[in-house]
Amino acid sequence: MKNSRETKSTPDKADPVDPRILEKRKAIDAIDDQLLTLINERLMLVMDVGKIKARRGRQVLDSARESEIFGRLFKQNQGPLDEKVLTHLFTQIMAASRQLQRPQRVSYLGPEATFTHIAAISHFGLSVEYAPQPSIRDVFRDVEKGASHYGLVPVENSIEGAVNHTLDLFFESELKICAERYLHISHDLLSRSGGIRDIHTVYSHPQALAQCRIWLRQYLPEAALVECNSTAQAARMAAETEGAAAVAAREAAQMYHLEVIASRIEDVARNTTRFLVIGQDEVRATGRDKTSLMFVTSHVPGALYKVLKPMSDAGLNMVKLESRPTRHQNWSYFFFVDVEGHIEDRAVRETVEEMKHLCLYLKYLGSYPRAEEK
Structure with missing residues (x-):
């Protein structure tokens, strides 16, 4: 019987690297x-x-x-x-x-690892200073007083609709929309252990819980669903609590030292949020732009039709129309409209001037490059 050690093939040294690989690495x-x-x-x-x-x-x-x-x-x-x-x-x-030209500070709806934070990083990169804020109003205030150069706020979601608080704040603020950003929203289930069997509590923002209702009902029917102010807070709670999980962005796992139990657990795959960059800048035209306006019409039949008719007559493409109560008078509404084109374009500029004469109030919110939804 042969010694088992004699049957093993253990080279004395590692195989040499293929010269072709060395040549490619040098290049x-x-x-x-x-x-x-x-x-x-x-x-x-x-x-x-x-x-x-x-x-x-x-x-x-x-x-x-x-x-x-x-x-x-x-x-x-x-x-x-x-x-x-x-x-x-x-x-x-x-x-x-x-940052080399001038160090920048960007305010956003926090805390860290929220989808707003992720959208801010995807737009501004990692080299700027980020300032998390507890509310959208605080983001506006931070930029208005000059503490931050820009702010980033959510304005609408493809499933949940408009973020009404953001729209309302544009009436009070003189800040302009400088850019827009779309972010695909995907939810993961995160926990300390990475196992699903020991989960008895799931934390998340109410919107995230609603967007993952079917998955949670199927795989965690007995778990208690606890609402938090943000998905990032949910991740922090899951990191601190035995037997708990969070519905949050994958980026939160690394930040709060959590494991991913399941990925993409949202019920509807095509879930996208649109964010706005707010600041003091006037952005020049690029040829692929969007202009945002808000206005109030008279409370008479056909008023909205008359205000929007100049857009149709000018051949402008309206891509969004949203209404919000003015809060100053019952059954009186602000209307928010996005139209393709830049205020420097003659057709857009002349149309806005014509609309002013047909409105009780009209405010130009900014022209900025049109972002692609990916």
Whole structure:
């Protein structure tokens, strides 16, 4: 009988790396060196632009310019670089560029790891200072008093509809809409253990619980569903409580040291939230823009039709119409409208001027690059 040690094949040293791989790695290293040099050259040019902007009193964030850059890059990209990865890479480069020109502070509806926080990072990158706020009103106030350069707030969801509090605050505020951002909302079930059998309590925001009702009823029918102020707070509660889980964004798992029990547990897959960047900037036209207005009509038959008719006559495409009570008079409403085009476009400018004469009140909320829903 042979010794078992004699039958094993254990090489004295690791197999040598294929020379072809070494050659490719050398080429990759050379490209990385070039990328590093080129990125630093880009940042030096950005610093020069920042000095010119400072002398002329121009804002650092140029949503129109950034929209143009992405549009050009998307057209030039022949792959295999994925468009989402391209967006992420250049978002970070642009964020670093803005920070070199002037450090920026962005206020958002917190706490950390909420979907608003995730949307803010996807828009502004990781290089800015983020300031979580307890309410949407606090985001507006923080930007109005100059503590933050910009704010990011939710305005509507494809399932739940408009975020009415955001709409109401535009009546009180002089801030402008500087940009918009769409974020696909996907919910995961998170816990400390990563196992589903020991879960007896599920924390989350009421909207998130409602959006995952079918899954929770099927897999956790006995669990108590407890509402929280945010999905991020739910993740924090799950991290602190034995036998608890949270319905939250996957990003919250890493932040609160949780394990993912199940992914994409929402009942409707196509769940998207639209966010608005608010600030003091006037954004120039890009050719692919959106203009937002709010107005009040007379309380007479046909008033709304008369106000909107100039848009139809001008051939403008209205992409959103929402109503909200004015709170100053019963059965009186604000109307919010989004139309394709920029206030600098002659057709849009003349239409808005005509609408002013047909309204009791009209407020221009801003023109900004039209974001693509992905």
